[in-house]
Amino acid sequence: MNRRSFLAATASLATAAIPTSAPALPSAVQPDEILTSQPDGLNPPGIRTAGIKMLPVVGGKYKVWTKKLGSGPIKxxxxxxxxxxxHEYLEALESFLPQAGIEMYYYDQLGCNNSDQPDDPGLWTLARYTEEVEEVRRGLGLEHFVLYGHSWGGILAMEYALNYQQHLRGLVISNMTAGTQSYLKRTAALKLMLPPDKLARLNALEAKEDYDSPEYEKIMMDDLYPKMICRVQPWPDSVNRAFRHANDKIYSQMQGKSEFLVTGNLKDWERWDRLREIKVKALTIGAQHDEMDPDDMKKMAALMPNASNAFCPNGSHLCMWDDQEVYFKHLLRFLHSV
Structure with missing residues (x-):
C-alpha cells in the first residue's frame, strides 16, 4: 500500500483518536507559537505541528509544504x-535568522521535495510558479513581508516583485542575474577553468548531447561544482540532500540538461529592462566564484531605485555555506534595516 492509500485508509481512525481540543500548554509557550488548528490535509487538527503547514495551490488541486521557524516582526x-x-540547502539560514529575531518560512515549490509532485509538464512554467508564490503568501497570511530568492528562486522573486510588489516590505535576490544571456556568458567563462583534457571531453559530450552520461556528470561533480557551486569540502549534508531529492523533470523542462546550455522555457527570460520598476527596498548578493557574475549583481542593484549590493569574496553559488560570515553579516543587516 502506498503512502497516499495508507493515509486515506487510516483517516477515519485518526480523526476518532484526536481530542476535540488542543492539550493544555505549558505556561512558557505563547499562543503565537501554535499553528492554526484548522485541518490542512497533512496534520490532524488541534495539535502543535512544529511550524509545518500544507497550503493549497493551483486553485486547491495540489498542496505545498511550508515550515515556520522563529518569531518576530520581520517575516x-x-x-x-x-x-x-x-528548501534543504537553505537550512544554513536557520542557524542565523531566528536567533536574530527574524521569522522565516521554508517553502518547497510544487513538484519539489515535501510538496505534492504531480506528473504534469504543463505546471512547470514561470507564470504558474509566480502565481503559486502569491497563493502561498495568502495561505500563510503574510503582508508587508520580505521575499528572499536564491538562484532560480531569485528569478521567481523578481517576477513576484514585478506583479505583486504591494505586498512586499523588502526583496533579497541572492546569486541570480537578471537574464539568461548574462548567465550563459558567465558559465561559458567558468567552463574554461577545466584542464584542457577534461574541457575537450566535456565539449565532445555536449556536442553529442550526451548530458546524462556518467562521464559528463563526473566532470561536473568532481571538477566544476566544487569550484562554482559550493567550495566547502565535503559538502554539508543539507546540500547533498537537496541534490539527492532534486526533481530532474522540472529542471530539464525549465532549464535544460546542462548548466551551460539553457534549452528549457527559461531560455528567453530577460528582465534587465524592468528592474527599474522594482521600487521596494532590495538587496542583491553576489560571490567571487559564483556561476553568476557578481558584477551583474552590482549592476542590478544600481538599476533598482532602492537597492544595495553585497559581495562575498570567498563564496560561490552557495555562499551562505562557503562564505557564511560575510553572507549573513550583510543579509542580517539588510533584514533589520527594513
Missing part, C-alpha cells in the same frame, strides 16, 4: 533554487 519567505530543488 521572510524563502524561495529555493533549481528549478526542481527543495
Amino acid at each position: 521572510v519567505l524563502l524561495l529555493h533554487g533549481g528549478p526542481g530543488f527543495g
Whole structure:
C-alpha cells in the first residue's frame, strides 16, 4: 500500500483518536507559537505541528509544504533554487535568522521535495510558479513581508516583485542575474577553468548531447561544482540532500540538461529592462566564484531605485555555506534595516 492509500485508509481512525481540543500548554509557550488548528490535509487538527503547514495551490488541486521557524516582526519567505530543488540547502539560514529575531518560512515549490509532485509538464512554467508564490503568501497570511530568492528562486522573486510588489516590505535576490544571456556568458567563462583534457571531453559530450552520461556528470561533480557551486569540502549534508531529492523533470523542462546550455522555457527570460520598476527596498548578493557574475549583481542593484549590493569574496553559488560570515553579516543587516 502506498503512502497516499495508507493515509486515506487510516483517516477515519485518526480523526476518532484526536481530542476535540488542543492539550493544555505549558505556561512558557505563547499562543503565537501554535499553528492554526484548522485541518490542512497533512496534520490532524488541534495539535502543535512544529511550524509545518500544507497550503493549497493551483486553485486547491495540489498542496505545498511550508515550515515556520522563529518569531518576530520581520517575516521572510524563502524561495529555493533549481528549478526542481527543495528548501534543504537553505537550512544554513536557520542557524542565523531566528536567533536574530527574524521569522522565516521554508517553502518547497510544487513538484519539489515535501510538496505534492504531480506528473504534469504543463505546471512547470514561470507564470504558474509566480502565481503559486502569491497563493502561498495568502495561505500563510503574510503582508508587508520580505521575499528572499536564491538562484532560480531569485528569478521567481523578481517576477513576484514585478506583479505583486504591494505586498512586499523588502526583496533579497541572492546569486541570480537578471537574464539568461548574462548567465550563459558567465558559465561559458567558468567552463574554461577545466584542464584542457577534461574541457575537450566535456565539449565532445555536449556536442553529442550526451548530458546524462556518467562521464559528463563526473566532470561536473568532481571538477566544476566544487569550484562554482559550493567550495566547502565535503559538502554539508543539507546540500547533498537537496541534490539527492532534486526533481530532474522540472529542471530539464525549465532549464535544460546542462548548466551551460539553457534549452528549457527559461531560455528567453530577460528582465534587465524592468528592474527599474522594482521600487521596494532590495538587496542583491553576489560571490567571487559564483556561476553568476557578481558584477551583474552590482549592476542590478544600481538599476533598482532602492537597492544595495553585497559581495562575498570567498563564496560561490552557495555562499551562505562557503562564505557564511560575510553572507549573513550583510543579509542580517539588510533584514533589520527594513
